[in-house]
Amino acid sequence: MKRDASIALVLFALVALLPLSGEAYWMRLGTTMLMYGVLAMSWNFIGGMAGYPSFAVAAFFGLGAYAGAVAQKFGVPMGFAWVGAGLLALVFAALLGVALLRLRGHYFAIASLVVAEVLRELVNSMTGLTGGGMGLNLPIPAMASVDAQARFFFYVMLLLAAVTFTAMLITANSKLGFGLRCIQQNESAADMLGVDTTFYKVSAFMLSGVFVGVAGAVYASWVYYIEPPDVFDVLYSVKAIVMVLLGGAGSMFGPLVGAAAFLSLEELVWRNYLEVHTGVLGLMIVLLVLFLPKGLISLSQRLGRRGKLR
Amino acid sequence: MPLLYFQILANGLVLGGLYACIASGFSLVWGVQNVINILHGSFIVLGAYLAYFAHLHAGIHPFLSILIAIPVFFAIGYGLQRMMINRIIAAPVLLTLTLTFGLDLMLQNGMIMAFTADFKKLVLDPPLGTIALGEVVLPVDRLAAMALALALTAMLYLILSRSRIGRAIVAVRMDREAAALMGVNVARIYAITFGLGVMMAGASGPLLAMIFPISPLGGPAYLGKAFVICVLGGLGSVPGAMIGGLVLGVVESFGALWFGPEHAVTLSFSLLILMLLFRPHGLLGRKGYE
Amino acid sequence: MNRALLLGAALALGTAAAGAAHAQDVIRVGAPLPITGPLSPEAKKQQRGYDLWAETVNKRGGVKVGAKRMKVEIVYVDYQSNTPRAVQAAEKLITQDKVDFLFSPFGSGATKAASSVSEKYQVPTVAATASSAQVYDQGYKYLFGTFTPNDTLTEPLADIVGREAAGVRRVAILARNDLFPLAIAQEMEKSAKKRGLNVVYFEKYAIGTLDHASALSQIKSMSPHWIFATGYTNDLILLRKQMADQRIEAPVVTMIAAPAYQDWIDGTGKLSQNVTSAAWWHPAVRYKGKDVFGTTENYVKLFRAAYGALPDYAEASASAAGAMLQLAIEKAGSIDRTKVRDALSAMNEMTFWGPVKFGPNGQITSLEPPVFQIQNGKPTVIHPKAIRQGELQLGVSN
Numbered sequence: 001m002k003r004d005a006s007i008a009l010v011l012f013a014l015v016a017l018l019p020l021s022g023e024a025y026w027m028r029l030g031t032t033m034l035m036y037g038v039l040a041m042s043w044n045f046i047g048g049m050a051g052y053p054s055f056a057v058a059a060f061f062g063l064g065a066y067a068g069a070v071a072q073k074f075g076v077p078m079g080f081a082w083v084g085a086g087l088l089a090l091v092f093a094a095l096l097g098v099a100l101l102r103l104r105g106h107y108f109a110i111a112s113l114v115v116a117e118v119l120r121e122l123v124n125s126m127t128g129l130t131g132g133g134m135g136l137n138l139p140i141p142a143m144a145s146v147d148a149q150a151r152f153f154f155y156v157m158l159l160l161a162a163v164t165f166t167a168m169l170i171t172a173n174s175k176l177g178f179g180l181r182c183i184q185q186n187e188s189a190a191d192m193l194g195v196d197t198t199f200y201k202v203s204a205f206m207l208s209g210v211f212v213g214v215a216g217a218v219y220a221s222w223v224y225y226i227e228p229p230d231v232f233d234v235l236y237s238v239k240a241i242v243m244v245l246l247g248g249a250g251s252m253f254g255p256l257v258g259a260a261a262f263l264s265l266e267e268l269v270w271r272n273y274l275e276v277h278t279g280v281l282g283l284m285i286v287l288l289v290l291f292l293p294k295g296l297i298s299l300s301q302r303l304g305r306r307g308k309l310r
Numbered sequence: 311m312p313l314l315y316f317q318i319l320a321n322g323l324v325l326g327g328l329y330a331c332i333a334s335g336f337s338l339v340w341g342v343q344n345v346i347n348i349l350h351g352s353f354i355v356l357g358a359y360l361a362y363f364a365h366l367h368a369g370i371h372p373f374l375s376i377l378i379a380i381p382v383f384f385a386i387g388y389g390l391q392r393m394m395i396n397r398i399i400a401a402p403v404l405l406t407l408t409l410t411f412g413l414d415l416m417l418q419n420g421m422i423m424a425f426t427a428d429f430k431k432l433v434l435d436p437p438l439g440t441i442a443l444g445e446v447v448l449p450v451d452r453l454a455a456m457a458l459a460l461a462l463t464a465m466l467y468l469i470l471s472r473s474r475i476g477r478a479i480v481a482v483r484m485d486r487e488a489a490a491l492m493g494v495n496v497a498r499i500y501a502i503t504f505g506l507g508v509m510m511a512g513a514s515g516p517l518l519a520m521i522f523p524i525s526p527l528g529g530p531a532y533l534g535k536a537f538v539i540c541v542l543g544g545l546g547s548v549p550g551a552m553i554g555g556l557v558l559g560v561v562e563s564f565g566a567l568w569f570g571p572e573h574a575v576t577l578s579f580s581l582l583i584l585m586l587l588f589r590p591h592g593l594l595g596r597k598g599y600e
Numbered sequence: 601m602n603r604a605l606l607l608g609a610a611l612a613l614g615t616a617a618a619g620a621a622h623a624q625d626v627i628r629v630g631a632p633l634p635i636t637g638p639l640s641p642e643a644k645k646q647q648r649g650y651d652l653w654a655e656t657v658n659k660r661g662g663v664k665v666g667a668k669r670m671k672v673e674i675v676y677v678d679y680q681s682n683t684p685r686a687v688q689a690a691e692k693l694i695t696q697d698k699v700d701f702l703f704s705p706f707g708s709g710a711t712k713a714a715s716s717v718s719e720k721y722q723v724p725t726v727a728a729t730a731s732s733a734q735v736y737d738q739g740y741k742y743l744f745g746t747f748t749p750n751d752t753l754t755e756p757l758a759d760i761v762g763r764e765a766a767g768v769r770r771v772a773i774l775a776r777n778d779l780f781p782l783a784i785a786q787e788m789e790k791s792a793k794k795r796g797l798n799v800v801y802f803e804k805y806a807i808g809t810l811d812h813a814s815a816l817s818q819i820k821s822m823s824p825h826w827i828f829a830t831g832y833t834n835d836l837i838l839l840r841k842q843m844a845d846q847r848i849e850a851p852v853v854t855m856i857a858a859p860a861y862q863d864w865i866d867g868t869g870k871l872s873q874n875v876t877s878a879a880w881w882h883p884a885v886r887y888k889g890k891d892v893f894g895t896t897e898n899y900v901k902l903f904r905a906a907y908g909a910l911p912d913y914a915e916a917s918a919s920a921a922g923a924m925l926q927l928a929i930e931k932a933g934s935i936d937r938t939k940v941r942d943a944l945s946a947m948n949e950m951t952f953w954g955p956v957k958f959g960p961n962g963q964i965t966s967l968e969p970p971v972f973q974i975q976n977g978k979p980t981v982i983h984p985k986a987i988r989q990g991e992l993q994l995g996v997s998n
Binding site: 313314317318321322325422426427428429430431433435437440442447448449452521522523525527531535562563564566567570571572573574575576 | 637641804806808812815820837841847866869870
Binding site for chain 2: 103118
């Protein structure tokens with residue numbers, strides 16, 4: 001645990017130096033990467049540790065984005081709006097978890113997937129509060145310069161990613177983490193051995209919701225315009241999963257490595273193959289699943305082991 | 311007023327026939343292989359394009375295109391399972407789902423490149439028209455879709471219950487290891503099942519081309535319906551898909567009447583969550599494959 | 601301090617000195633568009649319109665800026681049909697690609713979203729596809745739009761129907777629950793009520809609806825004289841088809857906005873007969889413009905030569921956005937953003953698109969949108985009188 005923590009410290013310190021580049025483009029990419037990292041790490045709680053194929057990331061993200069935006073519309077200061085959005089996502093995850101985590105496998109996957117669809121339609125129809133299909137413009141933060149603003153949101157995301165990572169590290173090394181791994185291995189057995197599976201699963205689900213909710217609210221302030229089809233996009237869920245698979249499920253640095261690798265590929269493909277970028281993204285997913293189902297982390301371990309043998 | 315209810319009920323039933331068409335292959339694959347085939351919706355779209363171009367360039371009637379689609383899509387499905395999905399069939403559910411999702415992105419992108427994202431529509435001249443039962447009017451193309459759904463359901467039912475392959479499929483569904491020990495070639499059975507599922511998608515495409523505008527990005531809308539129908543009818547049950555489709559069609563029709571058409575989509579998804587929570591084995595309550 | 605402001609300041613000090621310091625012979629206009637994703641067909645139309653403008657201008661030596669001529673370059677960025685990405689794309693175009701001016705992304709929603717960026721950087725922005733009042737009523741100074749408010753479409757429609765279809769009393773309205781389609785349906789409701797018509801049905805359908813049978817059965821049971829439906833090409837092809845499926849007929853059937861597009865006419869076949877619609881422009885209008893395209897005939901001719909098809913209103917609007925920007929630059933005699941903004945704001949010119957004069961909120965006020973009807977597979981203008989090609993035909997049947 002100590003080793004992981006110190007590696008993480010160095011990693012986050014290095015990332016914190018990014019604003020020195022001074023380029024707006026890199027700032028945007030960096031902020032997006034950290035946000036993806038938060039989504040991937042959050043999914044790891046329920047998907048990686050407990051082995052429940054959740055597609056609820058989009059639901060938490062959209063909920064957080066709209067909670068933050070609507071709160072600010074009513075004059076709540078930005079910071080409080082973000083924290084409030086996180087708390088709302090936490091409560092929502094608890095209620096949802098109690099209801100849905102009785103389901104397993106594909107049933108759970110589908111139910112969690114559909115939650116975002118229902119929320120999207122609800123937000124769409126509550127025109128008075130959310131602007132409906134018109135979307136919602138947020139107040140543009142009053143800041144000295146564009147660069148200062150970009151730096152601000154970068155550091156906020158960095159902080160959020162660091163908090164999420166810390167939570168993941170603590171969880172993995174706690175009784176909760178142990179219980180979740182038992183559930184992943186064999187839930188019925190864990191249940192019989194006296195593990196309170198419902199409590200553990202719901203806790204994991206809440207952890208997977210709270211940081212995503214905050215990320216959604218920060219995202220809304222950062223882009224200062226949100227609309228239902230964007231923030232409830234099922235691709236947020238899919239991307240979180242793909243990033244964890246890419247990095248390596250269940251490992252500490254897998255989600256972060258996956259987020260960085262995925263965003264680099266996405267950006268590279270988008271810039272160079274405009275017409276076919278979704279197809280290339282699909283191809284990457286296919287190759288990943290077929291040839292590297294345990295992720296990039298496993299690749300480095302495999303290479304490392306081979307090195308030792310020599 | 312009662313007349314309106316009859317018409318709405320009729321609307322719901324023929325819509326349900328269409329839905330059964332959309333969902334039955336998806337249900338088969340999910341039930342037998344525990345694979346969620348995200349590609350299913352896009353295969354329907356591909357079948358629709360097949361009919362559209364066959365009609366445009368060769369004047370082939372969409373009914374005939376169904377006969378072309380059946381072997382073509384069976385081959386596609388069989389090959390796909392053999393070459394790709396079988397490699398990871400034993401992996402956690404998430405992986406097969408992600409794999410077909412990736413393939414779906416590729417297929418959608420490929421269709422945009424090949425056909426552009428413009429909406430196309432197969433317009434028959436003269437159209438198939440409508441028939442009237444008293445004051446209630448029914449479109450012939452939807453009735454045809456219902457008949458096709460019934461025919462395919464009956465065919466699958468016969469294959470599964472009467473043929474050797476069918477019995478092997480059911481055996482694999484019940485216990486893969488045991489079936490393998492009994493000498494069943496599981497990989498081949500999976501490929502046949504997947505082929506049948508894709509075939510049903512491709513075969514319903516030409517019918518849908520007469521009804522809906524065709525777009526390369528239209529697949530997910532069909533897929534969403536298929537999810538709901540399968541959960542309603544019970545997974546892997548072909549008669550279940552038929553019943554799930556009809557129930558959804560009728561519920562959506564009356565839902566649009568009573569709650570307003572803007573809530574029809576929300577209604578069907580809410581129904582899905584409720585079903586999952588309270589009757590996860592479907593309305594028929596039958597577990598497994600029959 | 602950002603570079604754009606510095607550039608503006610330098611230019612304000614004197615064009616001669618600045619001209620030497622910033623040897624720039626190209627005017628760069630940024631265009632964030634949904635090149636991929638579900639809106640890609642719309643992006644293609646916008647691109648055709650912008651490209652035609654840029655090519656036409658450049659073929660004639662460029663835009664006259666004071667004493668010299670500057671070529672035009674359009675910088676496209678794809679935002680994947682994702683509105684927040686459109687906002688980012690607009691910001692990227694301004695801060696990184698250092699474009700001089702901006703065309704808005706597609707549609708009212710994305711235009712509104714991106715307008716806060718162009719306002720922040722004070723970049724004159726022309727919106728080619730935004731009509732909703734909410735877009736322009738934000739108090740912004742740098743946003744200009746080529747579409748008149750939505751009621752300018754429904755008012756003449758209601759006038760004509762009131763005048764030429766005496767028996768029309770009951771109106772049924774079915775709208776896609778989406779920004780523009782819903783807004784125009786609400787305007788229709790107002791226009792109808794203003795004339796004492798009885799709106800017997802007003803419902804919305806969700807985005808992505810696959811079946812309209814219930815709504816249509818209900819409409820049929822009320823036997824309306826005028827059915828007014830809004831949505832995009834796919835929705836309205838399906839709606840028209842399902843009307844036939846239930847043998848629904850009415851003296852007047854209006855659909856907005858799809859019938860202006862050839863896709864819709866192809867997709868409905870004979871069912872398109874006698875469906876009415878309105879749009880902000882039609883290739884049959886006749887204006888003698890002072891812009892680079894000159895007359896409407898000439899614009900249509902150039903468009904046909906370039907793409908082998910008739911331009912629709914979305915394509916023409918994109919070209920018009922370019923032409924208006926050009927007129928403003930030439931009038932200002934500079935590419936200084938504030939001066940160009942002021943020139944746009946004060947503009948009162950004739951173009952191939954129609955007379956151009958913006959209201960205080962930046963939305964064009966001078967257009968008279970044509971009403972047309974599909975007759976034998978072709979859009980036929982029935983209003984305004986000056987360009988009328990035919991009479992309103994009553995009766996939409998199957």
